[in-house]
Amino acid sequence: MGGFGIQPIDSLQDVVLESVETSADPALAGVSQYSNLLAEKKFEYHVIGVSFDQYRMAGRDPRTIRNLNGYADRKPTFGPPVDGIDFSKPPRSVRRGKYDKPIYKGETYKPIIPLAIIGVAEKNLPFVDFNSALNHLPNLGPEEKYPLWRDDIDFIDEDMTYTRKAADNKICIVFLPDYYIDGRHCVGFYTRKLPSERLGTILFTPCTAADLKAAKLWMKFNGREEHFWQDVLVGVGDGTWYHNHVVEQYDFWKTVLDVEEDWKLRLRVAIRTIEESSELALRMDNGRVAEDWWE
Numbered sequence: 464m465g466g467f468g469i470q471p472i473d474s475l476q477d478v479v480l481e482s483v484e485t486s487a488d489p490a491l492a493g494v495s496q497y498s499n500l501l502a503e504k505k506f507e508y509h510v511i512g513v514s515f516d517q518y519r520m521a522g523r524d525p526r527t528i529r530n531l532n533g534y535a536d537r538k539p540t541f542g543p544p545v546d547g548i549d550f551s552k553p554p555r556s557v558r559r560g561k562y563d564k565p566i567y568k569g570e571t572y573k574p575i576i577p578l579a580i581i582g583v584a585e586k587n588l589p590f591v592d593f594n595s596a597l598n599h600l601p602n603l604g605p606e607e608k609y610p611l612w613r614d615d616i617d618f619i620d621e622d623m624t625y626t627r628k629a630a631d632n633k634i635c636i637v638f639l640p641d642y643y644i645d646g647r648h649c650v651g652f653y654t655r656k657l658p659s660e661r662l663g664t665i666l667f668t669p670c671t672a673a674d675l676k677a678a679k680l681w682m683k684f685n686g687r688e689e690h691f692w693q694d695v696l697v698g699v700g701d702g703t704w705y706h707n708h709v710v711e712q713y714d715f716w717k718t719v720l721d722v723e724e725d726w727k728l729r730l731r732v733a734i735r736t737i738e739e740s741s742e743l744a745l746r747m748d749n750g751r752v753a754e755d756w757w758e
Contacts, residue, residue: 538578538579538612539582539612539678539679540677541582541583541673541674541678542673544586544587545647545671548645548647550589550590551589551590553588553727553730553731554644554645554669555643556642556643556644556649557642557643557644559720562639562642562720563707563708564639564640564642564692565640565692565693565704565705565706565707565716566704566705566715566716566719567638567639567695567696567703567704568636568637568638568702568705569636569699569700569701569702570636570699570701570702571634571636572602572625572627572632572633573602573620573625574600574601574602574609574610574634575610575619575622576619576620576652576680576698577601577634577652577664578610579678579679580636580650580652580668580678580680581593581596581597581666582678583650583674583678583680584668586674587669587674588668588730590734591730591733591734596666599664601631601663602631602632602634610622610624613679616679617682618700619678620682620698621700632655632657632663633654633655634652634653634654635653635654636650636698637649637650637651637652637653637667637719638650638651638695638697639719639720639723640692643669647669647670647671648670648671648672648675650667650668650670650675650680650697651665651666651667651668651726652665652698653666662725665722665725665726665729667722667726667727675697680698681695682695682697682700683695683696692704
C-alpha cells in the first residue's frame with residue numbers, strides 16, 4: 464500500500480487502494496466501486512492489523528510518534544513502597560465528614576507537572592494501567608514528545624521551557640494532606656472542558672512527602688515541622704491553601720473534594736469494580752458519563 468510512514472496490514476489493502484482510484488465506469492466510484500471489486504475478488508482473508516497503534520499511526524513519520532517506552536527515561540526515581548500498605552487495591556480515604564485539613568490548589572499550563580504526578584501514581588496505584596493517561600496528557604499533542612525530566616532544578620514549577628499555546632487547557636493541581644487512612648497524602652490534577660466547564664482529565668493518587676520530593680513536586684520554604692502545611696508548595700508555586708472553616712474559602716475547598724469523589728468512581732470503572740452503565744457510575748460529573756475515562 465502506498466504512502467509514507469507506518470501503515471496497517473490487511474489482506475484487502477490492495478482492494479481499498481484500487482477503490483479510490485479512477486474507475487472506467489463513472490457509475491462505480493467510492494463505496495460502490497469498493498463493493499464491486501470486493502465481490503469480484505477471490506481471496507482468503509487471513510491478515511488483518513489488530514493493533515490500534517497501526518491505525519493511530521497510519522501514514523505518519525515514525526520519527527514523530529511518541530514512544531511510551533521512552534517515557535521511562537523521563538520520569539523521577541522513587542524510593543521503595545511504604546511497608547504495611549496493600550498496593551493491590553485502591554486506598555481508603557478519610558470519611559468525607561471527618562476530613563478537615565486545608566487543601567492546596569494552584570493552576571498551570573505545563574504538561575511536565577501532571578506528567579510527574581502520573582509518575583507518583585504509577586508507584587502508588589500499581590494495579591492501574593496509566594498508558595491511556597499518558598496518551599491524554601493535558602496540553603501535549605499526539606505528535607509532541609514528553610517533556611524532559613529536569614535534574615538541574617529543585618522544584619518542578621521552576622521549569623520554564625514550556626511555551627503556552629492558545630488552545631491550552633488550564634490544569635488544576637491539588638494536594639490533600641493526610642487524606643488516606645493509611646497515613647498517605649493525596650496529590651492530583653484535573654482539567655475542565657470549555658465552555659461547558661465539565662470535568663475533563665482527572666487523576667488523583669496517594670503519595671508520601673518523599674514521593675513528592677522525588678518528583679520535585681514539593682517545596683518547603685520555612686523551617687517549621689511538616690504539619691505546618693502553609694509552609695509547603697505542591698506542584699505549583701502560586702497556589703493557595705483553602706480552609707473549610709473560612710467562609711470565603713469553603714466553596715473552593717469543597718470543590719476539590721467533589722472532584723476527588725468523581726475520580727474514585729472513574730477509577731472503580733477503570734478497574735472494573737463497577738460497570739460503566741451502573742447507577743453508581745452515572746453519578747459521575749452530575750450524571751453525565753465521560754466518553755473516555757482519561758479525557
